Amino acid sequence: AADWVDAELANLRGGFRWAADRSDLVTAAAIAAHTAVMALWLMVLEPIGWAAELIPAATAADIAQLPRLYSAAGLAGYLGRVEAGAEWSRTALPLAVDDRYDPFHPAWTRAWAAVAEMFADRDVARYLEEMSVLAGYEAGHTSVAADQSGLSQVIGLTLLLYLLPVAGRADEARALAALALDITRAHANPVWITFTVIGVGRAFADTDPARALDAFRQALTLSRQERIPIFEARAASEAADIETVYGDPDTGLDLFDAVITAYHLAGNRTDLPAAVAALAVCFDRTGQPETAATLYGTTHAGITWVPNLPATIEHLRTVLGQSRFDECVATGAAMEPGDTVTYARQQIRIARAALAGRS
Secondary structure, three states: OOHHHHHHHHHHHHHHHHHHHHHHHHHOOOOOHHHHHHHHHHOOOHHHHHHHHHHHHHHHHHHHHHOHHHHHHHHHHHHHHHEEEEHHHHHHHHHOOOOOOOOOOHHHHHHHHHHHHHHHHHHHHHHHHHHHHHHOOOOOOOEEEOOHHHHHHHHHHHHHHHHHHHHOHHHHHHHHHHHHHHHHHHOOOOHHHHHHHHHHHHHHHEEEEEEEEHHHHHHHHHHHHHOOHHHHHHHHHHHHHHHHHHHHHHHHHHHEEEEEEHHHHHHOOOHHHHHHHHOOOOOOHHOHHHHHHHHHHOOOOHHHOOOOOHHHHHHHHHHHHHHHHHHHHHHHHOOOOHHHHHHHHHHHHHHHHHHHHHO
């Protein structure tokens, strides 16, 4: 599917534009909704905008594909339109269970809605609750409900594994890791296998860095083999922090540089600040608190799914003092996304030069 979208993107764009300009909303919605969901894995975000563009006319016409269109438009958080994305995802939920309409698989609709809500209100707890329902998982247990199966369980378990650590529940993630791998491998979709391997790395990052780094490296290999650029970037971002502290620091900094550049070029307005926040955690660990606080400021304090970020913020306040911390954060907050990328890459180059000077 990724190969097909990659090869046909220009034709899909032309087909969408032709249909939309002629008010053929059914055709335009089919192209926009399905291309948006498939192209996301390629980190090609343009088709999300196609879906968003169609919402007013398609809603007025009450076309059968409305829940698919709203679900696809709900990904607009990746474009920085977090409130609109959340609102469109909320609209998709009741439409998806209305017999008059043609939805995506219910698990897709619920998962995208949870992601959109998290982007908008940063409520990781509510996100975890929704994914627990999909997975048939009860907090504190090491199993899932026997009557759960298929895509719903795969999506629920994968996303649980990814975010439990940032909710202070890494022990639950570690207990679920083997089961989640077994279930996603049985499902045999490379997207979810790769994402689960990333989740395994996050689960063990604090207790077993070597195991975590191995998982992130596996995920990098899988994402490159299967052509899943969005997970290649995510795995690289996760690996970068562990590499810098526990592995090869130069490799870690190189990964951060590549990830931040990739997110910026893709126009990914959600994962870019998350990667910069992860870089802030890294610079705090390596004794560069002013740089770390400035980088944190560029994220506008809106990221809650980066491991160890809350502890990093508290440590920076202690090390710098509240006044200097606030000054650094304000400096970062004044930066535009392009300036953030320039500053982050500049600091990476300085850190790499320092490493070279010590070798």
